[in-house]
Amino acid sequence: MDGTTVRVGLLGCGNVGGALAQLILNDATEIQARTGLALELARIAVHSTARERPAPIPAGLLTHDAAAVVNDGSIDVVIELIGGVEPARSLILQALKSGKPVVTANKELLANCGAELIEAAATSGVDLLFEAAVGGGIPLIRPLRESLAGERIRRVMGIVNGTTNYILTRMTEAGASYHDALAEAQQLGYAERDPTADVEGFDAAAKAAILASVAFGVRVVAGDVYREGISAVTAADIGYARRLGYVVKLLAIVERSAGEVAVRVHPAMIPTDHPLASVRESFNAVFVEGDAVGELMLYGRGAGGMPTASAVLGDLLDAAHNLRTGGAGRALTLEATAIRPIDDLESQYYLNLEVVDRPGVLAGVAGVFGEHRVSIKSMEQEGLGEEARLVFITHSARERDVQACLRDLHHLDSVDRIGGLLRVIGPE
């Protein structure tokens, strides 16, 4: 690093990379005035140098050879925006090994190989920063790592996937069915043609693993995360939730208790006056509960080229400042941890049963709950012609008991269908 100029090597120039290049090229003078750091976009490794870019990028900066960018001795900081595990992993390891700080937004890589990368950064004494990997433009990783460094965090609950939040918002506010809301999200470009990664919770699960790692300093990978998506959530569930004072959100939840960490992604009912309940459309938010700080929420754009590039730029300036002062930010250390099985979860539950409408049915159903020590907090019955729908909210119960309950309810003649099961967040 030569004086105040920071030479940046960018790997990948898609949606986020293109936006970042635009920010650096357009705002370099203003950024220098504000921070004293002159950012110079030195080289950009891309898949195809011939492809049209959304922003005008000097053609001379483009190269096919990502390894050459990483190994270029004149480059001070490497930014990885390729995505996926390989070759991103090898390129980042090589950069760190040669003493270059790395900024990445790669949630898939971090959720699978995070510990390896973090260790490599610590060994080399350089920064590995990844604010943009969770919650796009929302300052989230830095507050958790720095502002809350002395805080005993109990739980983090996040709406970390904009696609599913958009779909659930449309189902809630317009009464749309899941399939109509998904189709609308696809039309607007919020959902992919194959929406599996979003709607089945894989994207949120990767982010949950990263959140758990950072919030608790533990080693959690995507495969540790219990995961359910939103494709089984019905308009009826959402309607009942609303009537009972709740909204349905897909939550990534990480909790610590008694030496174990629980990490899960599933749709849940949250009270309408909870701050997460008012996070609408494709916005993201992360709600943090700590012993001293109480309740915090960080809210914003969880995706999109510009918001995500803004977070990458913040990290880049941090790494550049640390380079200039000859240091690095605080290294993360990840300890091994036991993962709490979902069967051990204690939660309230919402349960929606379609039953035959005849005397004695409720007694039979209630008997099954009682056998498994699942206590009912409230019940509503609604006639549906020859059938009836029973909607229950339980008191806090253990997941394994509720699941055993469901298995027994399936075998009751009087139960036609188990319509929905949702975990309920909130006070008893």
Add this chain to the structure above:
Amino acid sequence: MDGTTVRVGLLGCGNVGGALAQLILNDATEIQARTGLALELARIAVHSTARERPAPIPAGLLTHDAAAVVNDGSIDVVIELIGGVEPARSLILQALKSGKPVVTANKELLANCGAELIEAAATSGVDLLFEAAVGGGIPLIRPLRESLAGERIRRVMGIVNGTTNYILTRMTEAGASYHDALAEAQQLGYAERDPTADVEGFDAAAKAAILASVAFGVRVVAGDVYREGISAVTAADIGYARRLGYVVKLLAIVERSAGEVAVRVHPAMIPTDHPLASVRESFNAVFVEGDAVGELMLYGRGAGGMPTASAVLGDLLDAAHNLRTGGAGRALTLEATAIRPIDDLESQYYLNLEVVDRPGVLAGVAGVFGEHRVSIKSMEQEGLGEEARLVFITHSARERDVQACLRDLHHLDSVDRIGGLLRVIGPE
């Protein structure tokens, strides 16, 4: 600084200082395991060493002599939690001059002498950190200084005073009058016996000055802030706001445009689906709008011993890390700026007039609006016996024109009373 042990000198041991002492004394081992930094509470300067403390504090740590703590060569970091301008200012300047980083939560001092302190810190190359000065436990100053270092911030709007937010929440949700809601807040300990600093917006104005300084890197002091409190807000205004799709909040707003900075505190109507609208009770939140990042909101406990101490602890660990690595965080530089007069504000307005109920009155009132080029967006009329109430929402207009309008309306025979004027945030 000897190896990893950080000797902390604490000035002030009231609500926040006591909570911080408790956190350091109870959690030192856990904090060391997580961060590698051993915090040692070395000395605590207090007004009265005989006073009972809420937490058990070793009596040997207490001293009357704050200057001796600052000048103690064995102390690494000074934490100022005395409040007020003097002697806090002199003590902080002395600490910075002798090369000790300082953490403070002192909004009054920062809002009046911030530039002097920031310059002293930069000259000595040590940290001056003040996360807890605005928004209590909410990570706010660090995200603005670091995560958003490369962001062109357009506007920051905050609910930064918990007392007034509690009062407005009670007025909104329970239909309470201002005086009853204030009395309730006083009974619960949310409001002081003399509530002036909160309800007239002085506390929020100090925080607005700090927010403007940090968000825009400009020199703004409390006296630059246009300020109106909530004591003139009526239950009727809040009722009309709700009917029109708004809630009333006391906002601290800082905006940058065309080389000028606008900084103001006043009650405002915000749309019910705006994220700030769901910030209830004594919670705080700050909404940030930036060119690249879009919309962000940071929400949490804006006051209270433990949440505020949590933010101080985060700063302390930051300063300690920087000391250990021989550097300092990024220094703030504050440029001089022109302050935009409130007369130049462009906003929508809510206006509530009590008028004589006879033909031609509306025409007269509308004529006054027209003369001053204030365009009406919507109007509602409600009978009040012999009188009528006219409620207007204007299109975007200039403050000076609206004020001129009000002066003329006062002179109309048909206007008995101008019931309320509120600025309206939101799309046209």
